[in-house]
Every structure is written in C-alpha cells, then in structure tokens.
Amino acid sequence: MTGFASLPVAESGPSNAHLTGQSKILGPSWLRIPSLTVGLLGVRVLWSVEMSYASPYLLQLGLSKSWMAMVFLAGPLSGLIVQPVIGVLADGSTSRWGRRRPYMLGGVVLCMLSMLLLGYTRPIAGWFTRLGTNSNDTLTIGLAVLSIYSIDFSINAVQAVNRALIIDTLPSTQQASGNAWASRMMGVGGIAGFFIGSIDLPHFLPFLGSQQLGALSAIAALLLFGTQALTAVLVKEKVLIRGDPTSRGFWKTGLKGGFLAMWTSMWTLPRVIRKIFIIQFFTWLGWFPVLFYTTVYVGDIYKRTAPPSVPRDAAFDAEATRLGTQALLCSAVVCLAGNVLLPFCISSRNSRQYSGRTRGGWGAGWKMHLATMWAISHLVFACCMGATFFISTVWGATALVAVTGMAWAVTLWAPFSLLGEAILSEPSSEHGSIIVADARHARHRMSGEEEEEEGERERFLVVIADDEDEEHSDDDDERKRGRLGMMGNSSAQLSMLDMHAAAGEEYQIHDQPGPSGNDLSAKAGIILGIHNICIVIPQLLITCLSSIIFALFDPTKSVLHGKPPGSVAGNGTVIAKSMEMDSGTENLFLRSEEGGEAAGVDSVAIIFRLGGIAAAIAFVLSLRLARELKYR
Structure with missing residues (x-):
C-alpha cells in the first residue's frame, strides 16, 4: 500500500529553481512516520557507543581528563561546520534521488568506516608499528582521536538530513507527531546501544574480535546502515530542477550564497524562532557534559567508594565502565517511557482543551502546552544537577x-516540534502579516473570576507585532485552512498541532499562487543550520570550560587505570599517576567512604552543577515562551 505526505517546505530552492514530483512515504499508513524516523534509531545507537565507551577508552590510552575534554570538541565543531554546510548543500541539490538522501547515504558510509576505526584502533595501528612500542601507543591515540572526529562529523551530517526529511515530508499538523516518533526511535536506539554494550560481546561473538569496543562498534555500524537504508528506500522526495540549465553548480555558487543567506536570516527570523534558539543555547550548556562524562562520573564514584580489598586491575576498570553504562541504560529506559507517555499530556491546538479548558473535559486538568512541558524538563534537569552536592554512592x-x-x-522532542511548526506556520516577517480568525467560543477575561460565554461569534483581525497578548481562536474549520493565504496576503497563516492524527489520513497542502521566497519553509535547511549553531556554540564553550576545570582540579588523573574493558593484553598505555588536591575547597570534595580511595575534588560534578545553573535560566525563558505561544 502506498501513501504520501505532501512536501510542505522549500517549494523553491534557489531563485531559478523549483521542485517537481511528489513526496511520499511507502508502506502501510501506520508505518509511514516510523519508517521516516527509524534512521534516528541507528544514529542513537552510534551516539550511545561513543557516549559510554569513548571517554573511558581515551583515558585508558593515557590522556588526561583535560585532553579528553578537548578531544570532544569534535562534536560541537562538527555541528558548527557540518550541519549548516549539509543544510545549504542539500537545499540546493539537484540529484534525481532527491535533495536529502544522497548526503544521508554518503554520511552513513563514512560513519561506518570511522566507527570500525575506533573499535579496532590498536590492531590497525599494529599494521604500521610493532605492538608494545611507544610508536604504536602514539599511533593508537592518534587513530582514536581521528576516528572520534570522523564519527562526529559524519553522524552530524546524517542526523541533519534525517531531521530535514521530517520537516520536508510532514505537514505542520504532524510535526509534533513526527518529532515525537523521532524521539521514540532515539530512545529505543539508546536502550539498544547501552544494553548491547553491557553484554560480554567477545564471549558470545568471538568472530568480531577479542575487544568489547571492537565488537560493539561493528554491531553499531551495521545497525546504522540497516536503519538508514530502510528510510532511504521507503521515503521518496521531490527533485529540485534548475530553471537555468546553464547556471554553474551549486557547489561553486551556492555555498557562498547559502552562508550569506544564513547570516541574513539569523537577524530576520520571527520572534518565536529566535526565542527557541536562545533557550537551546542555555539547554546545551547543561546537557553536553552529562552526555559524555556520565560514565566517568559514575566510574569515579565507584573507585572512591570501593573497599581496598578489591584489586585495582583490568576487571576493576571494566566494572567501573559497566556501572556507568548501566546508569546510562536506566536513563535510556526512562527516556523511552517519557517518549511514549508524555505526548498524551500535550494539549492539541485544534481541540477545545487547548484554548478553553471546557467544562466537563476530563483531560483538561492535566494536559499542558508543549512549551510548558519543555520548561518543566529544564527545572527537573537543574534539580538533578544540584543534587550532585549530596550524591556519594x-x-x-x-x-x-x-x-x-x-x-x-522532552529535550529530544519539544524544541524540534516547536521549531518545525514555527517554520511551517510563521510568516517570514512579522511586520504587516495579518491573521484572520473566527472565535466562536471567545473567552472574556475579567479582573476576578473568569467565565466562558459559549455560542458567541466574534471576528477579528490581529496585526502581528511585538506584543504578547494576541487573542486565540479554536475554530477547527478555520485552522484547517490555516496554510492558505488570507486577505490577499500569502504569508499570513494559521497553524494547528495535531498530536493524534488518524493513521490512515492523508495530508496535502495546496499553496496559493504568489511569491514563495518569503515563505520560511523555503529556508528550512538554513534555519535548521542556524538552530544547530545555537546548539553547538554552548557545547564549545562548556567543553573549553571543562578542560580548564579538569586542568585545575584533576590535571593528570585518569578515572580508569589500566587496560580498557574487554581488551586484549597490552592494549593500554602507561597511565599517569594520580595527583591529590589539597583540602582548600572541602565543599567540593567527595565524601571518603570507609575503606575507599582518598577523597578528592569531583571535577565532573562541578561541571554538572554549572550546567544546572544554565538549565535554570532555560527554565525561566521557556516559561515566557509558553505564555506567548499559549495565547497566540
């Protein structure tokens, strides 16, 4: 059975080009959105391997925490460079296979090779140097760092294309549903990656090698290829056709123009999109260290609290890594549960629960706006980071x-959903756009108690300006026509958020004649590139700050001493001896358990607490955004 979802974005790429064909998703109707988002499952498996094993592996190779933090600049650098470039190039691609999929498959191949390089750095280094020599150790470290940079650069390209496909293929009414499914897929991928990582793979799969990381890398690479290939086969894109066949290639002319357009768009985006970007900046100041240093944090606590009778050998190191991975597995399970359950707590904009809290509505009391839930998630995260003051086990x-x-x-889902809807429903300029709405159940706010007056019809015009007190309407019929141009103004639109669309329903958006250059949806790749810049800049800042903190409080100490988990003998290098800090900042010290190792400054916890402060700021900003969106 073949279904489709019309492409609502980028109807015109470059000024002399247009899209032709039809965008559709093959397969049964109930499998369309899962088929569109399953590629992110493979992406998340790869991220889980890097998150749980890359940090302890680098420490085992002899890097200090400070240098380890600098290696993880690969993530934000790749996001800062790769995703905007891929967005610009993909927006102007004229491939007959579509604009997104060629870049997706190219990134998958590079990512698979890089993942295998990370898993088998020592054997590959042995091809050029003799095992056990200093040159072999140096080459192993160099290959490991190179593989991490290659993984981050290629997986960011794949993820950017996957996200763009969601916006390209689904209308605004299904953006929340599509991003919720994307979050679920990433949740399943996280559980799969962390669970597989907790198994003794060399024992069950000896043909993949004697190293745990090598076997895990091979499995992750295969899962990435399988999931991305499924999306590439089942999702069909429109093709970009250039109006001027003699024009020079986009590689020569489009990049410069694309970055110029990105710079210009950065200062002309609608207010809602700008606010989302600012919130994301503070969000990722807190989240980036948690994603990559959690295994180190848990392993550090384990080493400090373990009794002295436990031998400090390779098995001890493996247990520390396993416990860190186990904590990430628990987080992934909770994350998946949230991905499944939380969408049912979101008020749908085309229901009366969103605008009216109607009498007798059984779900009106506990449903909330998506932006409100996003704000609550920041508060929960900030409290968790503050709780590190009291955690010692x-x-x-x-x-x-x-x-x-x-x-x-919520972080995986809410901002992308809000951004996707804003791209598809907001006019590119807030000045002069007119919204016509039919309020059949308008609420009149009084100074005291508020009462609803049903049956009243009121027609009004709202000029979108910089005030936050717009009236909102709950007329379903009018919202269904929200994508159409109104009063002769093609950029004036209404949108709706449908969290529970019928599985078999087909959506098609008919564009009114008129210039499409002002439509934000024509700049989806550019806007996603700007969004990614707002995510990776805080990662760069917090990574540099983390490196400084590690250099001050933990200059040469590696959490896990000895050989990496699951490795063969001789796979580690000499680790620098631990240095103890003096007791001048005792409030930052971990409590020394009886029989445990000497207490020292928990440098990772310091970074976590700074992230909690950033999350608290994001909480306040998200509340303001929720208030604005609720009454639009």
Missing part, C-alpha cells in the same frame, strides 16, 4: 542519571 548516581532521562526525552 553509585546507587545514588545511577538514580540521578535515570531521572534525567525524562528531561532528555
């Missing part, structure tokens, strides 16, 4: 990491 750290899974579920 592995069990407590695991519980704390698990709770953050609920906030992470």
Whole structure:
C-alpha cells in the first residue's frame, strides 16, 4: 500500500529553481512516520557507543581528563561546520534521488568506516608499528582521536538530513507527531546501544574480535546502515530542477550564497524562532557534559567508594565502565517511557482543551502546552544537577542519571516540534502579516473570576507585532485552512498541532499562487543550520570550560587505570599517576567512604552543577515562551 505526505517546505530552492514530483512515504499508513524516523534509531545507537565507551577508552590510552575534554570538541565543531554546510548543500541539490538522501547515504558510509576505526584502533595501528612500542601507543591515540572526529562529523551530517526529511515530508499538523516518533526511535536506539554494550560481546561473538569496543562498534555500524537504508528506500522526495540549465553548480555558487543567506536570516527570523534558539543555547550548556562524562562520573564514584580489598586491575576498570553504562541504560529506559507517555499530556491546538479548558473535559486538568512541558524538563534537569552536592554512592548516581532521562526525552522532542511548526506556520516577517480568525467560543477575561460565554461569534483581525497578548481562536474549520493565504496576503497563516492524527489520513497542502521566497519553509535547511549553531556554540564553550576545570582540579588523573574493558593484553598505555588536591575547597570534595580511595575534588560534578545553573535560566525563558505561544 502506498501513501504520501505532501512536501510542505522549500517549494523553491534557489531563485531559478523549483521542485517537481511528489513526496511520499511507502508502506502501510501506520508505518509511514516510523519508517521516516527509524534512521534516528541507528544514529542513537552510534551516539550511545561513543557516549559510554569513548571517554573511558581515551583515558585508558593515557590522556588526561583535560585532553579528553578537548578531544570532544569534535562534536560541537562538527555541528558548527557540518550541519549548516549539509543544510545549504542539500537545499540546493539537484540529484534525481532527491535533495536529502544522497548526503544521508554518503554520511552513513563514512560513519561506518570511522566507527570500525575506533573499535579496532590498536590492531590497525599494529599494521604500521610493532605492538608494545611507544610508536604504536602514539599511533593508537592518534587513530582514536581521528576516528572520534570522523564519527562526529559524519553522524552530524546524517542526523541533519534525517531531521530535514521530517520537516520536508510532514505537514505542520504532524510535526509534533513526527518529532515525537523521532524521539521514540532515539530512545529505543539508546536502550539498544547501552544494553548491547553491557553484554560480554567477545564471549558470545568471538568472530568480531577479542575487544568489547571492537565488537560493539561493528554491531553499531551495521545497525546504522540497516536503519538508514530502510528510510532511504521507503521515503521518496521531490527533485529540485534548475530553471537555468546553464547556471554553474551549486557547489561553486551556492555555498557562498547559502552562508550569506544564513547570516541574513539569523537577524530576520520571527520572534518565536529566535526565542527557541536562545533557550537551546542555555539547554546545551547543561546537557553536553552529562552526555559524555556520565560514565566517568559514575566510574569515579565507584573507585572512591570501593573497599581496598578489591584489586585495582583490568576487571576493576571494566566494572567501573559497566556501572556507568548501566546508569546510562536506566536513563535510556526512562527516556523511552517519557517518549511514549508524555505526548498524551500535550494539549492539541485544534481541540477545545487547548484554548478553553471546557467544562466537563476530563483531560483538561492535566494536559499542558508543549512549551510548558519543555520548561518543566529544564527545572527537573537543574534539580538533578544540584543534587550532585549530596550524591556519594553509585546507587545514588545511577538514580540521578535515570531521572534525567525524562528531561532528555522532552529535550529530544519539544524544541524540534516547536521549531518545525514555527517554520511551517510563521510568516517570514512579522511586520504587516495579518491573521484572520473566527472565535466562536471567545473567552472574556475579567479582573476576578473568569467565565466562558459559549455560542458567541466574534471576528477579528490581529496585526502581528511585538506584543504578547494576541487573542486565540479554536475554530477547527478555520485552522484547517490555516496554510492558505488570507486577505490577499500569502504569508499570513494559521497553524494547528495535531498530536493524534488518524493513521490512515492523508495530508496535502495546496499553496496559493504568489511569491514563495518569503515563505520560511523555503529556508528550512538554513534555519535548521542556524538552530544547530545555537546548539553547538554552548557545547564549545562548556567543553573549553571543562578542560580548564579538569586542568585545575584533576590535571593528570585518569578515572580508569589500566587496560580498557574487554581488551586484549597490552592494549593500554602507561597511565599517569594520580595527583591529590589539597583540602582548600572541602565543599567540593567527595565524601571518603570507609575503606575507599582518598577523597578528592569531583571535577565532573562541578561541571554538572554549572550546567544546572544554565538549565535554570532555560527554565525561566521557556516559561515566557509558553505564555506567548499559549495565547497566540
């Protein structure tokens, strides 16, 4: 059975080009959105391997925490460079396979090769140097760092295309549903990656090698290829056709123009989109360290609280990594539960529960706006980071990491849904756009109690300006026509958020004649590129700050001493000896358990707490955004 979802974005790429054909998703109707988003499952499996094993692996190779933090600049740098470039190039691609899929498949191939390089760095280094020599150790470290940079650069390209496909293929009414499914797929991928990582793979799959990381990397690469290939086969795109066949290629002329357009668009975006970007800036100041340092944080606590009778050998190191991965697995399980359950707590904009809290509505009391839930997730995360002051056991750290899974579920879903809807429904300029709405159940606000007056019809015009007190309407018929141009103004639109669309329903959006250059949807790739810049800049800042904190409080200490988990003998290099800090900042010290290692400054917890402060700021900003969106 073949279904379709019309492409609502980018009807005109470059000024002399247009899209032709039809965008559709093959397969049964109930599988269309899962087929569109399943590629993110493979992306998340790959991220989970890097998140849980890359940090301890680098520490085992002899890098200090400070240098380890600098290596993880790969993530924000790739996001800052790769995703905007891919967005610009994909928007102007004239491939007969579509604009997104060629870049997606190219990124998948590079990512698979890089993942295998990370898993088998020591054997590959052995092709060129002799095992056990200093040159072999140096080359192994170099290959490991190179593989991490290659993974981050290629997986960011794949993820950017996957996100763009959601906006390209689904109308605004299904953006929330599509992004919720994307979040669910990433939740399943996280559970799969962390669960597979907790299994003794060399024992069950000896043909993949004697190293745990090598076997895990091979499985992750295969899962990435399978999921992305499924999306590439089942999702069909429109093709960009250039009006001037003699024009020079987009590679030569489009990049410069694309970055110029990105710079210009950055200062002319609607207010709602700008606010989302600012909130994302503070959000990722807090989240980035948690994603990559959690295994180190839990392993550090385990080493400090373990009795002295436990031998400090390779098995001890493996247990520390396993406990960190186990904490991330718990977080992934909670995240998946949130991805499944939380969408039912969101008020649908085309229902009376969104605008009226109608009498007798059984769900009106507990449903909330998506932006409100996003704000609550920031508050939960900030509280968890503050709780690190009181955590001194592995069990407590695991519980704390698990709770953050609920906030992470919303972070994966809410901003992309809000942004996708804003792109598809907001006019490109807030000046002069007129919205016509029919308020059949308008609420009149009084100074005291508020009462609803049903049956009243009121027609009004709202000029979109910089005030936050717009009236809102709940007329379903008018919202269904929200994508049409109104009063002769093609950029004036209304949108709706449908969280529970019928599985078999087909959507098609008919564009009114008129210039499409002012339509924000024509700049989806550019806007997503700007959005990604607002995500990666805080990652760069917090990574540099983390490196400084590690250099001050933990200059040469590696959390996990000895060989990496699941590795063969001789796979590690000499680790620098731990240095102890003096007791001048005792409030930052971990409590020394009886029989445990000497207490020292928990440098990772310091970084987590700074992230909690940023999350508190994001909470306040999100509340303001929710108030504005609720009454639009």
